[in-house]
Amino acid sequence: MINRLFDHIHKFSQAVDSDLRLIEAALSKKEFKKKDHLLTAGHTCHYKYFILSGCIRSYFVNNKGAEQIVNFAIEDWWMTDYDSFINQNISQLNIQAIEDCTVLRLSKSDFDRITTQSPALSTYFRTILEKRHIADQRRIQYMFNLSGEEMYDTFFEHNPSFTQRVPQYMLASYLGFTPEFLSKIRKKKAEKRS
Numbered sequence: 001m002i003n004r005l006f007d008h009i010h011k012f013s014q015a016v017d018s019d020l021r022l023i024e025a026a027l028s029k030k031e032f033k034k035k036d037h038l039l040t041a042g043h044t045c046h047y048k049y050f051i052l053s054g055c056i057r058s059y060f061v062n063n064k065g066a067e068q069i070v071n072f073a074i075e076d077w078w079m080t081d082y083d084s085f086i087n088q089n090i091s092q093l094n095i096q097a098i099e100d101c102t103v104l105r106l107s108k109s110d111f112d113r114i115t116t117q118s119p120a121l122s123t124y125f126r127t128i129l130e131k132r133h134i135a136d137q138r139r140i141q142y143m144f145n146l147s148g149e150e151m152y153d154t155f156f157e158h159n160p161s162f163t164q165r166v167p168q169y170m171l172a173s174y175l176g177f178t179p180e181f182l183s184k185i186r187k188k189k190a191e192k193r194s
Helices: 002-012 017-026 082-087 108-117 119-145 148-158 160-165 168-175 179-193
Strands: 027-032 037-039 047-053 056-061 067-073 094-097 101-107
Touching: 002 017, 002 047, 002 119, 017 027, 017 101, 017 108, 017 119, 037 047, 067 168, 101 108, 108 119, 119 148, 148 160, 148 168, 148 179, 168 179
Parallel strands: none
Antiparallel strands: 027 101, 037 094, 047 101, 056 067, 056 094
């Protein structure tokens, strides 16, 4: 299973065997059942998680008591609360398994050590963070510039696997919709196809 991570590292950096051995020694494998929390708000995030199998979400509970989804992650993606992980402060986010999951986790101290010792791993993690930031930035732009239907279409076009794996109320939360609004969009699309 570690080869899955190695392949991912090679896509974004010039890591050599010594870099891979360095990160492999720092990782621990962990399994979570559906609905298990990897992190709960009010605690400090001590790990970055590389998903080997399963689907995970990060979310917070807003002032009205509703869950607001920030991100999803599936196989070959990393998940963490970057603010809490990097700054080692109290998290406002929860990270939860949507499906049974197997992850590789990397602690903050090991992350700091290996990115200092390995320029290739530093490049890899910087690239991953940049890609996450770009995706978040685009999502914010979409929320302000696209209609609800256009936003759904864009999300579906770029992430078709999520629409099959993620419950609709979670997808609605992520897109900034109510579940009822998402249901109307899906019904309208189904009618167009018939």
